[in-house]
Each structure stands twice: as structure tokens, then as C-alpha cells.
Amino acid sequence: MAVAWVDGRNVPVADAADKAAELLSASFCPVFSLDTDVHGTRAAIALARRVGAAYDQLDGAATARETAQVTDKGGLFIAPGEARRRADLIVLVGALPAAHHDLIAELAATRPDLGRRGERRFFLIGTEAKAPAGVKAVRLSCGEGLEAALAALRALLAGRRTALPLRNFEAFAGALAEARFAVFTFCGQSAGTLALAMLQGLIADINRSRRASALHLPASGNGWGSTLASAWTTGFPLRAGFSGAGEADFDPWRFDVARMLAEGEADLHLVVAGNPKRIATPPAAMPLIVLAGGARPVAGAAVAIAVGAPGVDHDAVVYSSRTGTLAAVRAERPGVLPSAAAVLRMIAERLPQSEAPPC
Amino acid sequence: MLTRIAGGDIVDPVNGRSGKGDLWIEDETIVTAPADRAPDLTLDASGCVVMAGAIDIHSHIGGGNVNTARLLLPEFHKAHAPRPGATPLARLGWTTHETGRLYAQMGFTTVVEPAMSPAAALHTHLELADIPIIDKATLAILGNDDFLLSMIRDEASAGMVEDYVAWTVASSRALGVKVINAGAAASFKENVRSFSFDDEVPFYGVSSRCIVKTLQAAVGALGIPHPLHVHCNNLGIPGAPDTAAETMAAAQGLPLHLAHLQFYSYGTEGRRGFSSAAARMAERVNATPEITVDVGQVMFGQTVTVSSDVLRQFSARAQARPKKSVIVDGVADGGGVVPFDYRADFFGSLQWAIGLELFLLIDDPWRVFFTTDHPNGAPFTAYPEIFSLLMSREARAKVMEGLSKRALALSTLPGLTREYTLEDIAVMTRAAPAKLLGLKDRGHLGVGALADVAVYRKGEDIAAMFRRAAFVLKNGALVVEDGTVTDWRWGKALRLKPEPDKAMVKRLEAWHQQRYGLPLDALVFPDSAIGREEPFGEVECNR
Numbered sequence: 039m040a041v042a043w044v045d046g047r048n049v050p051v052a053d054a055a056d057k058a059a060e061l062l063s064a065s066f067c068p069v070f071s072l073d074t075d076v077h078g079t080r081a082a083i084a085l086a087r088r089v090g091a092a093y094d095q096l097d098g099a100a101t102a103r104e105t106a107q108v109t110d111k112g113g114l115f116i117a118p119g120e121a122r123r124r125a126d127l128i129v130l131v132g133a134l135p136a137a138h139h140d141l142i143a144e145l146a147a148t149r150p151d152l153g154r155r156g157e158r159r160f161f162l163i164g165t166e167a168k169a170p171a172g173v174k175a176v177r178l179s180c181g182e183g184l185e186a187a188l189a190a191l192r193a194l195l196a197g198r199r200t201a202l203p204l205r206n207f208e209a210f211a212g213a214l215a216e217a218r219f220a221v222f223t224f225c226g227q228s229a230g231t232l233a234l235a236m237l238q239g240l241i242a243d244i245n246r247s248r249r250a251s252a253l254h255l256p257a258s259g260n261g262w263g264s265t266l267a268s269a270w271t272t273g274f275p276l277r278a279g280f281s282g283a284g285e286a287d288f289d290p291w292r293f294d295v296a297r298m299l300a301e302g303e304a305d306l307h308l309v310v311a312g313n314p315k316r317i318a319t320p321p322a323a324m325p326l327i328v329l330a331g332g333a334r335p336v337a338g339a340a341v342a343i344a345v346g347a348p349g350v351d352h353d354a355v356v357y358s359s360r361t362g363t364l365a366a367v368r369a370e371r372p373g374v375l376p377s378a379a380a381v382l383r384m385i386a387e388r389l390p391q392s393e394a395p396p397c
Numbered sequence: 398m399l400t401r402i403a404g405g406d407i408v409d410p411v412n413g414r415s416g417k418g419d420l421w422i423e424d425e426t427i428v429t430a431p432a433d434r435a436p437d438l439t440l441d442a443s444g445c446v447v448m449a450g451a452i453d454i455h456s457h458i459g460g461g462n463v464n465t466a467r468l469l470l471p472e473f474h475k476a477h478a479p480r481p482g483a484t485p486l487a488r489l490g491w492t493t494h495e496t497g498r499l500y501a502q503m504g505f506t507t508v509v510e511p512a513m514s515p516a517a518a519l520h521t522h523l524e525l526a527d528i529p530i531i532d533k534a535t536l537a538i539l540g541n542d543d544f545l546l547s548m549i550r551d552e553a554s555a556g557m558v559e560d561y562v563a564w565t566v567a568s569s570r571a572l573g574v575k576v577i578n579a580g581a582a583a584s585f586k587e588n589v590r591s592f593s594f595d596d597e598v599p600f601y602g603v604s605s606r607c608i609v610k611t612l613q614a615a616v617g618a619l620g621i622p623h624p625l626h627v628h629c630n631n632l633g634i635p636g637a638p639d640t641a642a643e644t645m646a647a648a649q650g651l652p653l654h655l656a657h658l659q660f661y662s663y664g665t666e667g668r669r670g671f672s673s674a675a676a677r678m679a680e681r682v683n684a685t686p687e688i689t690v691d692v693g694q695v696m697f698g699q700t701v702t703v704s705s706d707v708l709r710q711f712s713a714r715a716q717a718r719p720k721k722s723v724i725v726d727g728v729a730d731g732g733g734v735v736p737f738d739y740r741a742d743f744f745g746s747l748q749w750a751i752g753l754e755l756f757l758l759i760d761d762p763w764r765v766f767f768t769t770d771h772p773n774g775a776p777f778t779a780y781p782e783i784f785s786l787l788m789s790r791e792a793r794a795k796v797m798e799g800l801s802k803r804a805l806a807l808s809t810l811p812g813l814t815r816e817y818t819l820e821d822i823a824v825m826t827r828a829a830p831a832k833l834l835g836l837k838d839r840g841h842l843g844v845g846a847l848a849d850v851a852v853y854r855k856g857e858d859i860a861a862m863f864r865r866a867a868f869v870l871k872n873g874a875l876v877v878e879d880g881t882v883t884d885w886r887w888g889k890a891l892r893l894k895p896e897p898d899k900a901m902v903k904r905l906e907a908w909h910q911q912r913y914g915l916p917l918d919a920l921v922f923p924d925s926a927i928g929r930e931e932p933f934g935e936v937e938c939n940r
Contacts, residue, residue, distance in 0.1 A: 076523065077928050108468045112721040112734070117516070119728040119913045123543070124586060144914055151912065152543060153587055153600055219586065245711075249588045251726050269467040270459070270524045273474035273491040288471045355523065355926050360915065362728075363461065364520040366922035379928075 041344040041375065043335040051343060055381065058308075058341045059388035061325045062089045065306035069295045071096040072264055072276075073311045075348035076355040076364060078378035079264040082310060083271050085386045087286070092279030092304075094295035095264060096311050100257030102290050103226035103234065105265055105275045109290075110231075113238035116221055116251035117362040121145070123152045127217035129161045129210075130175060131237055132184050132228030138255040139170035141360060142223070146173040153218050161210055163187050166228065180204045185233045192240040220250040227257035255359055263357030263364060299324075310378045312347055329378050346375035398437050399423050400873065405442030405852060408823045409449065411841035415820065420447055422848040425873040429844050438875070440868050442852050448823050449841050450506025450849030450869065452830035455626075455656055455691050456771040458496050458510050458533070459524035461517045462703045462732040465723050466772075467491055469734050470701055497529035498882050499778055504851025504866040507532045507830075507839060507891070511575055511626060511656065512705045514538055516728045518569035519922045525890050526927045530876050532888040532934065534834070536626050537569045538705055540576035540608045541583045542729035544908065546601045549611050555618065560901035562615040568921050570892040570933055572834060573623035574616050575656075578630050579608035581708040582731040592708060593630050594643045605630055606647055617651055619895055620939035622835020624652035624689065629661055632709045637661040638674040641681075648687050654833070657693025657770040658682070659752040664807075671744060672807035675751045679758035682765070689833060690759070691766035694752035694783055696775035697745060699738045703772060707731030728913075739775070746804035748774075749796075754808060756787055757815045762824040766833070781860040787817040788859050835936055836891065848873035889934035 042054035049057075062068055062085075070093040072082055086093045095101040107113060118141065121128070128145060149158060160175035162168075164184040169175040180190045180202040190204040195211065214220060224237055237252060244250040256262040265275045272278050274288035277295075281287065291297070298304045299320075306325045309317050314330040319338040328342040336342040348354030349367035354377070358365040376384075400422040407418050420442075421430050457463050467474070474491040500508055508528075513521045513535040525533040539545055539562065548558055562574060580603065581592040587599040594605045613625040631640040641661035645653070655661075664674035682690055699718075704710050707724060710733020714722045718738040725732045739745045752774065759765040771777040785792045790813070797805060805811050817825075831840020838847040852868040865880020876884045906917045913919075924932060 080527070080928075105468070108465070108723065109471050110721070112469055112723040114724045114726075116726040117728045119516070119915075120586070120726050122914065123912060124726075148914070218588075249586060251724075265468070266464055266520070267523075269464050270493050270527060273467055273495075274471050275468055288474075353923075353925065355519065355922075355928075358919070361516070361919055363517045364523065365919060366519060366926035 041333070043339070043342045045340060046335045051376070051381070051384070054341050054343050055384045055388055058327045058385045061306055061327060061340060062308070062385070063390055065089065065325070067304050068306040068308060069093070069298050069304040070308045070310070071098070071295050073258070073260050073316070074264065074378045075260065076263050076267045078310055078348070078382065079267040080271060081379040081382035081386070083268060085382050087280050087284045088386055088389055090280050090282045091308070092293040092295060092298060094277050094293060095258060095261040096309060096316060098261065098276060098295065100226035101261035101265060102277055102294070103229070103231050104254065104256060104262070106231050106290065107234040107238065109275065111235055111238060114241050114245060114251045116253050118253060118360055119362070121221045121253050122148060124150050124219045125158065125221035126150050126156050127159050127213050127220040129163060129220065129222045130167055130169065131163045131188070131222050131224045132233065133164070133167045134223060134225050134255055135227055135257060137259070138225070138359065141255070142170045143172050159213050161213070163191065164228070176206050176209055178204055178206050178210055184229060185236060188233055188236040188240060192236060192243060195240070196243060214244070214248070218249065220244065220248070221253050222250065223253045223255050225255045225257050254362070256357070259357045259359050266357065266364065310382070329381050343381050344375055345378045345381055346373055348377070351375050352377045398873065399431065399434060400438045400440065400870070401436035402440045402442045402447055402850065402852060402868070405445045405447035406855070407447045407842065408819050409842040410820050410824050411828045412843040414842065420842060420850065422850070422870065422873050425848055427842055427844055427846045427848050440852070440875070442867070444855055445867050446819055446853045446855055447842070448504070448851050448853070449827040449839060449846070450851050450871065451504050451826040452834070452836070452840060453500070453505055453508040453768065453777065454766050454830045454833060455511040455768040456508050456777050457512060457703045457773070458508055458528065458771070459493065460510060460513055460521035462512070462705060462734055464520070464524065465725070465732070466701045466703050466734045469721060469723055470736055473699070473701070493524055493527035494529060497531055501530040501869055501871070501877050501882055502865060502880050503780060503863060504853065504869050505531060506849035506851070506869070506871050507534070507836065509534045509536065509572065509834065511536045512538055512577065513569060513571060514705065514727055514730050515565050515569040516920060519926060522570060522890055522927055522932065526887070526929050526932050528888070529885050530871055530882065530888060532891055534572035534891040535570070536573045536575040536623070537565050537571035538575050538577055538730050539565060539612060540579040541581070541731070543912070544905070546580070546583060546598060546603050546608070549603045549607060550601045555614060557901070558611055559615045559618050560898040562612070563619055563895040564897040564901050564905065566621065566893050567895050567897050570890060572891050572893055572936060573621055573626060574612060575626040575628065576609055576612050577628040577730065578632070578706045578708060579605040581605070581630060581706065585708040585711065585731070586726055590708070590712070594640055609644065610647060613648070613651060613653055621893060622936070622939055623833060624654045626654045626656060628656045628706060632660045632706055633663070633713070635663045635665045635671055637663055638678055641678060645681055645685050645688050648685065650687055652687050652689070655688060655690045657768065657774065658690040658755055659693040659695065659748065659774065662751045662755060667807050669743065671747060673747060673751045673754060673809065675754035676758055676809050679755055682759050683761070689764045689766065690755070691768040692752050692755050693768055693770035693774045694756070695739055695745070695748040696769065696779040696782065697739050697741050697749065698775070699736070700772045700776055701734060701736040703734050705730050705732045707733050709733070710735050741800055743801045743804045746800040747808060749800070750805060750808040750810040753786060753793065754810050754813065757813045758809070762821045763829045763832070765825065766830060767826050781863040784822060784863045785859040788822070790814055790816055792859070835939065887929055890932060891934045891936050893938055894935050895938060
């Protein structure tokens, strides 16, 4: 099986890694887009440090919004396991990615068993949010967007008047008054930074006299896992970049890799992704290095190396939105394809003046 | 590889060695001077003090809450990275890499992360594995978890509790057990806003006292060398001395360690109802030989408080500087991250003075441990200045000149003349921590000990001496020269490995599946998940 290509030609992996190292060494402004496990992220950051690259989540806007809530404001959060055992009122704030529908269905099929035992009630906020199949939820909406509905809800709970009525507010206020622990789910895919900040304001208000918290169901599990690994490795979340001296900096605008590519700041794009179809064809003059699943060359890629899928082809550590922390996953079908981490380390070893990666 | 550290002043209280001499090291071990062999490496330690590598028993260096602090405060690191030393924030060693480097340069070779949530053990160990040079260890948090509280409520046998504690310690790869505001995190989830030693957790009807006593007994019965590590109730509240005194009294002759006592030594005297109760607390510690404490010294400047005492952190949100915080209702426990700026005002001056009073009024350096509760009282990089304050009353007097006189009038510190000796420092930061943690291979320079050695060049400036060690050897390898790391290596996380009871594992599997809808496998992990060769080192339980 072919596993590595240079300009679309089959080559040994070592040759492809040589070529990748050569391109990275020649680049003035390399950028990395990641969608990988924790060890893949650690290896990618080590490589980024060596070559002075910026790095971001692939399609990282939603992950960046979730990050901004923590870096700019903070908030109150709850672990998924604790929500399952304790929440008797669940509010789905905005639409959730399909990956989280099973968890919501599971919450609907179970009852809280800690504290006062009772039914779990569900509400939805926003006109576009839909309850997963089998989940009965009452919609709170004022006919405008998610931000407006959250603002109206917060104002009404504080006893203030609003310009627009919020449908089903009384039902919610009654449910909240009876609830022991309210949990609001959120995801950066459907909620913008204003909505996330308003939600945390609402939760802070409720916590003056009662208990409530927010359940983070990330837009990308890999995105959040990489955010955590980046934080301990460099002190910063994703959208960080390294100077030539190996010093990290964090700037969610400056190191937004999609922006850097669109505005022509970058001169090399390295992508680590499970699915090669997610990778856009680059401009002709832009070298593209791809580490992705699949046994085909990637259109327009100067270098492509097939890597195994975490938890499928090789053991891995990934963020589990089911437990709210990092989890070890065993390979479902251990295979011969190397991990992204192994390939990234192989490339780093081939850089000139090679030294041991710092992580 | 044979190494000779030549002509230094050796300070090794465990082996009664004091005075000028040589120290010989073969590979990773301290050896007797060989009769007829020349060393491969000679390090000139003339004019230097030679001690065992220092051990920090309580420093929050990795795990979920620490990483959340990084995410909450990227501006801290941003201020630090480009201009180290030039900003007040420069003392915060944020990344795993910096943590290892800065500790090693001060001659510390083993550091304990004292608050690992068992549910996030993998995350914690991944971070610790990325801290270079030093060895690490963790304490697993218990005491707010449904499984334990239910067992206590249902009057489960002591053996069952021990089986559960053993499984938790083994599966999370911990070196000991910590209880944090026992029962308070569970109570806060039931909207309780204050929680004392004899208060009961709603739903369980189990008191904080009962949780502490149950865990203390289990830790003792399992032969876990480190006594139960207790973060008492009512941290930071004037009047907390009563809570700490009650907890000490509850030890009832069995070992118990109380963490960061400074935060519990706030009296209620004076016009502002805030004064030092350190003298009273120290007297209590001196009179209770089964108790050990660490201080949690406060130093002035910006820091961030990181704690699994979620109830305390929730109430501290209003004092956040800068104004942002994270509060987490976790599985079993919780956590809070609240940035804070200790100012040299009335309150800050008293907090600073109280910690030093404890250091100076507790007689036995074997029972008082050197901590800032990093980063809660101050970043660990403030240690050299604290050594200076302990060893020099002049240094203390100089700082006191700039502090609130009203605050100092409510403390005994201005009248204290005690100065720590190098021998006291070696006991407090080497010998005693090794004994407390059950690390027989370190904390001293006897033949057969692990060659973790710190060599400091003597000088007038005590802080400078401890900030930049002349040499540091880790496992016999020279890793620091003239205060700079010269060789990078990876340490291990030290752990106990009690054999989990099979019936308990079966019970936990069923419970986990039923309560969380997940197999127990979702929580546990193989060593290989850490991604380094031999990430763990095993420590024996007492039997």
C-alpha cells in the first residue's frame, strides 16, 4: 500500500519526510492546521517551535470562540458525568453538533440520582436549535437570534422588561424555581462570543441564590484536546505562533491560520487531518504538506503522508466530551500506518541542526 | 561514571554529616570514596554548600485546574516570555518546560502536585511527564466523591473503604491521598454556601469530620507512607483557626498533615476583625506531635489561586484581579481558578507576616514544611527570597519597613529573632519531606542514596545563592551549572502500587456503568498512554 507521495508520486515515507523538512526549512512563514490527538498535537507544536510556525485547529473558528470565553471572561462549568447525575433542568443553548446527540438522548433517558431525585426537564434556546430525536424540549425564543433570546431570558429573570417577549418564559421560570441544579449546554459552533458571554452572565446571576452551570460540548473534541495540550506546552491555547528563537506568542487574530492563508501571509501550509477531503486545494505557489488518512495522494500537495486514525489504527489520547477530560483509547484495528505524532517527529529529526524536541 | 564533588561544606542532617568534605557518586548513587580510582568528573565545590536535592511537598504544577489557569490568563505568560525578569509577572513559570527548568535551577529535584482529581489522572500525568529534569508525584483527591460518601453513609466496613482508596491510588498512580474541604464540594452542588468540620453533607448525612477520620484510618491501614493530607474547611476566613484546631484535635494521636496553615491562621482581633492567630496555631502544632503542616507563605505581587476547594473559590470570585475566574463542578470534586494580586496593604501585610510567624514559631523543622502552596500564596520562584527571610532577621526587618504598621502591630513577627540555619533548611526542604512522603532513597547524602544533589555557592545574598545553584545533579547526571540548565532529561512520577481488590474493581465497574453510563475503562489508562519510556517510579507502601 502506498503511504507517501511527493508531488503526487509514490515515495518511501523517509523520502517524503526529507522533502517536508526541506520545505519547512525553506519557509519564511509556515502555518499548521491541526485535527489530531494529544500526542499528535504535542509533536506538531514541537515541530512548530523548531521552524517558527503558527498553529491552529483546522476550521478552527468555533474552537477559537470556545477558547475566547475562557481567556477573556472565564465562567462556571460542569463535568458531563456530574451533569448526568445531578441536572434536573437542562437547557440546550443553540444547536449542537451531531456528535453530542447521543449524550443528550442519554440524559433524556436517565434521571438525576444525586440530591433530590426527579424528572429531568429540557428547554431549548434559539430559533435554529433542535432537540435530538427522542428529546422533548420547550423552546425559548423571541424570534431573533440566540444572543437576543439569551439577553431576554437574563433580563426577564432579573425582573427587567424586554422589547421582545420571550416565548415560554413563564414555563422556564417555573421550572428553574423548582430545579435543584440547572445545566446549560453550549458549543462554539452555534454560539458566538457574545452569546457565550451572555450565557455565563445568566449563569452567574442564577448562582447568586441557586445552582447552575454550563456544560461545554465542544465543536471539535480534537480541537479542545489540542487546546489543552497547547496550554501546558506553550502556556497558550491554539492560535499561537513561534518566533524564530522558539518563543511562543498567542494572538487569536494574528495566528488565525485561515486568515493568514487568505491574506497571503503564509508561505507553507502543513495540515494534519483525519479526512483528506477536508483539505482545500492550495494556491499553486503554496507548498502543502498533508498528514492524513487514506491511501491516495492529495490534490495539490507537495508532500502527503498517510497516517493512522487515532483510536482506530493506533492507541491514542483524545479529549472525551463524554467525560470532559483526556482519555486513553485503544486501537480498534491496530494497523501499520504510523501515527501523526510519529511522522511529525520524523520530520523534526530531519531538520538541519537537529536537536531533541523540547516536548 | 564516577563523580567527585570536591571540597564543599556538606549539610546532611540525616547522616550527621556537617563540614568540609567530598561527595562521591557512581552513576545514579552516592558511594563511599573509592580507595584507588580517579573520578571521571570532578566538580569544584569549594566555597559552596552541598545538600541533597530539595523536595517540594505541595506545589500545583500540573493538572486540570493548573491548565485552566493557563487558559484563563494567557496575558500572564505573554508578559513573561519576551522579557523575563523585567515584569512583576516574570516570576510565574507557566509551561511544563519552564516549571522543570526553574525548579531545577533552584536545586529542587522532586515536586509533589498535591491535588489530582482521580477522574483527570491521565491529563495530570501527561502534563507532569512534560516537566523536564525533576521527579514528580501526585496526591489523589478523595472526600467529595459519591462512592466514598455513600459507603460512609451506608456504614461500609473499613476494609471496603480501604479497597476503594487502594484502587483509587493505584489507578490514578498517586503517592498519597488528599482531602480538600471534605464534603464541601458535594454540599456546594446542593447550594450550601458555607461548610464547617461538623456540618453534614446534604443527602448523605455524613460530616466533614467523619470523612477525614475515615480517610485517615484507610491511609494508615494501607501503609501509605504520607499521612492523609488535609485541606481544612473554612480556608481564608477569619476564625478559621478554630476549624484548623478542631481538625488537629481530631488526629487523635495518628499522623495527619494540614496543608497551607497560613490560610487558616487569621484571627478576628483589631478594628477590621482581621489579625494574626499564628502564635496560637504554632503553639497548637508544637503541642500535637502527630501533626505536620506546610505553611503556604504569601509573597507580594500578582499570582493566581488554583484550588479544588470549589466552595472557597466560588466565594473568592468577587476579589478576582484581573476580574475573571473559572469555577468547575467536577465529577466528585471541583475546582476554581481566581487570579489575585497580593498587595502590601493591611491585609496583605498580615498574610505575609502570618506565614513567617508560623515558620519561626513552630519549633521542629521536621514538622513544618516549606511551601507557598504555589501558585496560591506566591509562585514557587519566590522561594529564594523566603529562604532569605527565614535565615535573616535583617532581611525581614527591611521588608517590614515598607508594610502596614497597623497590620504588623497585630502580629508577633516584629519581635521574633529566630534565624534558620542551613541545617534547618536542609531538614525542612530535604530530609523531612523525604520522610513525610516515604521516599527513602532521597532527602539525604548517605551511601546508597539516589544522587540528587544541589550545590550552592555561599554569598552575602542568600536569595541569590538559592536562586541559581552552582551545580545540580539529578540521578547522578549534572543538569545545572552556574544556575543554568545544561542537560535536559525526563524525570519520573513517583507512585504507590497497592494491589486493587478484585471484588472492589468488579463493584466499581458495575457502579460506573450504572451511574455514568460508561465502562470503568473510560477512566483508567495504561502507562503507554503517557508516551514516554518508564514514566513512573514505584514507591513501597509501609507494611
